[in-house]
Amino acid sequence: MDKAAMKNRLKVLRAERDWSQLELGGRLGVSRQAVNAIETGKHDPSLPLAFRIARLFGLTVEEIFDDGCQDD
Amino acid sequence: MGARMIEEGEGVRAARAAKRRFLRTAGLSLLGAVGIGVVMILGKTAPGHITPAAAVIAVVAMAILLPVAIYFNVRATDEHDQMIGLHANSFGLYVYFFVQWAWLVLWGGGLVPAPNGLAICLVTALATLGRYFQLKHLR
Numbered sequence: 256m257d258k259a260a261m262k263n264r265l266k267v268l269r270a271e272r273d274w275s276q277l278e279l280g281g282r283l284g285v286s287r288q289a290v291n292a293i294e295t296g297k298h299d300p301s302l303p304l305a306f307r308i309a310r311l312f313g314l315t316v317e318e319i320f321d322d323g324c325q326d327d
Numbered sequence: 328m329g330a331r332m333i334e335e336g337e338g339v340r341a342a343r344a345a346k347r348r349f350l351r352t353a354g355l356s357l358l359g360a361v362g363i364g365v366v367m368i369l370g371k372t373a374p375g376h377i378t379p380a381a382a383v384i385a386v387v388a389m390a391i392l393l394p395v396a397i398y399f400n401v402r403a404t405d406e407h408d409q410m411i412g413l414h415a416n417s418f419g420l421y422v423y424f425f426v427q428w429a430w431l432v433l434w435g436g437g438l439v440p441a442p443n444g445l446a447i448c449l450v451t452a453l454a455t456l457g458r459y460f461q462l463k464h465l466r
Binding site: 274275277278279280281282283284285286287288289292293297298300301304 | 336338346405406407
């Protein structure tokens with residue numbers, strides 16, 4: 256559970272839209288604590304949730320999440 | 328508006344509705360847990376206080392209501408909540424086995440009275456809830 260999580264731009268994307276964690280959580284169907292856990296790297300979202308996040312922001316999953324393993 | 332976050336968007340309304348659903352199922356589960364506790368305490372402190380028929384009805388009702396409550400609870404929670412619930416339950420299981428084993432060993436050594444099922448159940452429930460609260464709110 257405390258293993259190194261992926262980096263992500265969720266906090267930045269949320270701030271750009273002036274959304275609170277509660278607002279984003281409601282739009283994604285998860286709790287405020289879940290958004291906080293993802294933003295702080297304490298929880299890696301499932302694939303379905305990662306795709307919901309990507310669709311909400313109009314980006315690809317790779318543009319939001321970075322597992323640090325890309326070579327290019 | 329400035330730097331102030333928007334607090335009343337569609338997401339906030341959806342989040343509040345989800346929280347109400349969660350609190351409703353959690354409240355019903357809590358009521359059920361209190362009911363179980365009362366029945367256990369009555370059965371423990373006064374053997375024969377519950378009629379055999381009432382005891383059977385209570386057990387059958389619990390066999391039906393418990394999975395229903397768990398089903399609605401799981402439906403009302405998100406993946407993060409389910410994950411920390413899994414960790415909290417694993418922790419609770421460890422506490423249960425350890426306390427049960429330790430109490431038996433200490434009882435075998437003549438150091439403590441015989442293990443008390445109700446006390447072990449209570450310790451397990453408190454440990455599970457405590458771990459859940461810590462993972463959800465204090466990390």
